Amino acid sequence: MVSFFRRKKPEKPSDADAERRIAELAAAFPDAAPAPPSEPPQPPAGSSDATDPTAADTAAEPAAPTSQPEPVPAEIIAAAMEAGDSADTATTIEPAVPLAAPTQPTAEPAEADARTDKPAPGSWRERLRGSAFARSLGSLFSRHPRLDDDLLDEIETALITADVGVTATTELVDDLRKRMKARQFADAGALLAALRGDLVELLQPVAMPLRIDRDAKPFVLLTVGVNGVGKTTTIGKLAHRFKDEGRPLMLAAGDTFRAAAVAQLQTWGERNGVPVIAQGQNADAASVAFDALQAAKARGTEVLIADTAGRLHTQQGLMAELGKIKRVLAKLDPAAPHEVLMVIDGTTGQNALSQLRQFHAAVGVTGLVVTKLDGTAKGGVLFALAREFGIPIRYVGIGERPEDLRVFDAGAFVDALLPESLGDTGG
Numbered sequence: 001m002v003s004f005f006r007r008k009k010p011e012k013p014s015d016a017d018a019e020r021r022i023a024e025l026a027a028a029f030p031d032a033a034p035a036p037p038s039e040p041p042q043p044p045a046g047s048s049d050a051t052d053p054t055a056a057d058t059a060a061e062p063a064a065p066t067s068q069p070e071p072v073p074a075e076i077i078a079a080a081m082e083a084g085d086s087a088d089t090a091t092t093i094e095p096a097v098p099l100a101a102p103t104q105p106t107a108e109p110a111e112a113d114a115r116t117d118k119p120a121p122g123s124w125r126e127r128l129r130g131s132a133f134a135r136s137l138g139s140l141f142s143r144h145p146r147l148d149d150d151l152l153d154e155i156e157t158a159l160i161t162a163d164v165g166v167t168a169t170t171e172l173v174d175d176l177r178k179r180m181k182a183r184q185f186a187d188a189g190a191l192l193a194a195l196r197g198d199l200v201e202l203l204q205p206v207a208m209p210l211r212i213d214r215d216a217k218p219f220v221l222l223t224v225g226v227n228g229v230g231k232t233t234t235i236g237k238l239a240h241r242f243k244d245e246g247r248p249l250m251l252a253a254g255d256t257f258r259a260a261a262v263a264q265l266q267t268w269g270e271r272n273g274v275p276v277i278a279q280g281q282n283a284d285a286a287s288v289a290f291d292a293l294q295a296a297k298a299r300g301t302e303v304l305i306a307d308t309a310g311r312l313h314t315q316q317g318l319m320a321e322l323g324k325i326k327r328v329l330a331k332l333d334p335a336a337p338h339e340v341l342m343v344i345d346g347t348t349g350q351n352a353l354s355q356l357r358q359f360h361a362a363v364g365v366t367g368l369v370v371t372k373l374d375g376t377a378k379g380g381v382l383f384a385l386a387r388e389f390g391i392p393i394r395y396v397g398i399g400e401r402p403e404d405l406r407v408f409d410a411g412a413f414v415d416a417l418l419p420e421s422l423g424d425t426g427g
């Protein structure tokens with residue numbers, strides 16, 4: 001990682017460079033199993049007995065190059081924070097390479113490979129085909145089922161098994177049953193097409209891409225979520241995307257509990273030539289956010305993305321800390337944070353609903369990112385989330401590479417889950 005920090009950005013990246021960058025990225029972010037729900041609760045960031053099981057990951061690693069910090073007067077922070085909070089001096093991690101000129105947006109991979117009829121690597125269908133949703137409905141319709149009540153029962157079972165949830169499933173199947181009795185379907189294929197329509201209709205209202213308000217200066221994005229859901233990785237991917245779009249941005253390393261998270265964010269910052277504001281481990285997350293917003297304002301940054309430590313939605317003290325971060329940001333800009341982006345692990349199943357309920361109550365979630373849909377996710381939880389909350393799904397994570405964070409597209413998502421017999425190309 002040392003050589004990586006010191007390396008100069010090449011003038012014209014070659015394919016080999018691109019491959020090397022992907023390899024480095026993979027090395028920088030090895031698979032880390034998400035914290036199991038049964039894990040003992042974390043002590044609040046800043047408590048003296050905080051222990052970090054992942055701290056050893058970074059113990060041997062050198063600190064990223066730093067520049068002289070721009071100290072924030074203690075009285076300003078003290079005034080902004082609740083009584084009794086102190087602030088450490090901020091450290092601005094400047095990029096080791098000059099800010100790169102904006103590059104062209106990463107091309108989305110081709111959606112189908114015409115030569116093999118297989119979904120193209122990186123396409124929605126290729127990434128989601130392992131889901132319980134895609135597998136169960138795929139095998140159901142490949143048997144050319146008869147159009148009868150048994151088929152509806154099988155669809156019902158498939159949807160519930162895929163985490164769509166009982167209420168949403170019942171509504172979907174009742175609609176199909178009504179239309180089947182009204183003889184609207186000529187065959188099982190027509191029923192499948194109707195199911196596709198219903199599923200897209202359920203997701204369409206929440207397929208609202210994130211819009212960056214350029215007048216916000218900066219547009220502040222606060223990321224929240226349970227441990228290990230992919231917050232820091234998602235921030236890195238967003239940084240990559242915003243950088244490609246030519247937006248000046250800054251990152252705030254607000255996950256002050258897990259030492260590896262700060263290093264992880266700094267590495268993403270290095271890769272993308274984005275400054276990262278960080279303080280020491282166990283620093284007050286609200287203080288980091290405050291420093292970062294102040295620095296971003298001073299520099300005329302367009303977007304500030306703040307990380308926070310993962311926390312279980314049942315940990316009242318830690319949930320309250322999120323409210324404090326929000327209030328502290330609002331002292332500098334009453335409209336900040338402009339987006340509270342909750343990252344949800346798509347493999348979590350129906351537990352995602354109670355996570356969102358608690359985080360929304362604590363901090364007012366305005367957008368969602370559902371990650372790891374490429375893994376063991378069943379794929380259906382998005383329908384349950386959409387039906388119950390109607391909160392915009394901004395992005396989905398369908399892999400670990402920067403370009404695997406996709407703007408959520410209801411049609412592409414549903415088509416990737418359903419059998420190809422509808423005639424789509426897997427887009």
Ligand SMILES: Nc1nc2c(ncn2[C@@H]2O[C@H](COP(=O)(O)OP(=O)(O)OP(=O)(O)O)[C@@H](O)[C@H]2O)c(=O)[nH]1
Nearest residue numbers: 031032227228229230231232233310372397398399
């Ligand atoms: N397969 C897959 N893995 C992902 C995706 N997004 C994140 N991950 C992986 O999930 C793991 C945890 O990601 P982190 O970004 O460290 O999670 P976090 O929420 O910041 O973790 P805490 O700081 O502990 O709360 C890492 O191994 C990531 O590479 C995705 O869309 N697909």
